[in-house]
Amino acid sequence: MIPNASLHARVPVTIGAMESSSATSGGSTRREATRQKLYEAAVTLIAEQGFSATTVDEIAERAGVAKGTVYYNFASKSVLFEELLRHGVGLLTASLREAAERTAAEGGSKVDALDAMVRAGLVFIDRYPAFTQLYVAELWRTNRAWQSTLMVVRQEAVAVVEGVLREGVAAGEFSEEIDVQLTAAALVGMVLVAALDWKSFQPERSLDDVHAALSRLLQGRVSGKG
Amino acid sequence: MIPNASLHARVPVTIGAMESSSATSGGSTRREATRQKLYEAAVTLIAEQGFSATTVDEIAERAGVAKGTVYYNFASKSVLFEELLRHGVGLLTASLREAAERTAAEGGSKVDALDAMVRAGLVFIDRYPAFTQLYVAELWRTNRAWQSTLMVVRQEAVAVVEGVLREGVAAGEFSEEIDVQLTAAALVGMVLVAALDWKSFQPERSLDDVHAALSRLLQGRVSGKG
DNA sequence: CTTTTTGAACTGACTGGTCAGTGCAAAAAT
């Protein structure tokens, strides 16, 4: 119904946008733009409703595109989701790595690096809350088609944190008794849950504010009268 | 296919089992047992696949019960899920509260209370990993039928942590500058993610081991040579 | 006798995926 209504409803949405590398094969701009719109639509819908509860029709409608276009651009609903996942976590990993390297270049300590990564995490979640939400919801599921993709991509991100932790231990800055793997997971969890709570229940607070609170916790400046 | 195979496959499963309070209305034991089986079946299936991807037929089959029985005991799939949620988080909240009170009764500090709650959290996740998984996956979603239930129940649990934090501040044990709400969320996240990682990737480790690692992090004994 | 469960058939709405066909801008032909 209303056959002509959807054709020109192209609003330049930015929420959840994750501009993809135009480096790969100068493929037509038109197609890339369509894929982008589909990513944006899928990210928010799946974050809200979950993968199974989100229909391809919904995604197409939200993107202002016909259903067939979805299948012209992606082999299946799962593939669309998988590519979305890979792309998103790739951005996060790059951001974490950059934060660690920048800190090192500036001669900061490993705690400084950790702190910079906490901030990078917050910035990411601030920019892509829907993606983060969706990612958390899927991460610990088992027996799903994209599980391996999820694992690989998760490991890449956590490995950055683990790396800094290990370097800190080697440099004598951290206790040799810390459990690198578990501590990395705990730190990620700390930022993740705190940030999701921030976005869900206190969205008016500033990033700096939240960062300061987490910094304090990270550096053990909780006990004592401060 | 294989019509009779599933009927008598009643293994006394404990994973995800959450014996409900028999205190409320001495309702017939039989019915309660059936509901229990349905909870257990639903918890694992939904944890693996998500709510929408899990069919009522699957739940009934896994519980070793006819489909009609599901609808005799619960008004709908959503209601079954909602009651499951309420029940599970209720157990967690009670456990956290008990840990805090026990520590206080033993004359422990607020850090001790926090530590006891971390352990209680780990014990819970150790016992009900599937429930935890499912809960995390749903917690930050929006626009779902059971959202309000989820929120209420979440707040009850987090409030216990916040309470201890606040008492610690009042007693001068914690800095007055800590952000109670955010710190509580961060602590919960720390335990949650660390525990899920433990269960997913290093299930052979002992609870004490994991608890020790988190304790160290909690008390800021990470920096320095330990 | 009452409560609870069974089990199988049925409905109606919805969903992932398909496919023949359209629109259009650039290239080729004239």
Next chain:
DNA sequence: ATTTTTGCACTGACCAGTCAGTTCAAAAAG
């Protein structure tokens, strides 16, 4: 300069299958 062709990107009606929820007579349990 004008016409014709090409093929990419997109369209949307359609199909075959799936699922939540219903119904109900009969059996089991207590």
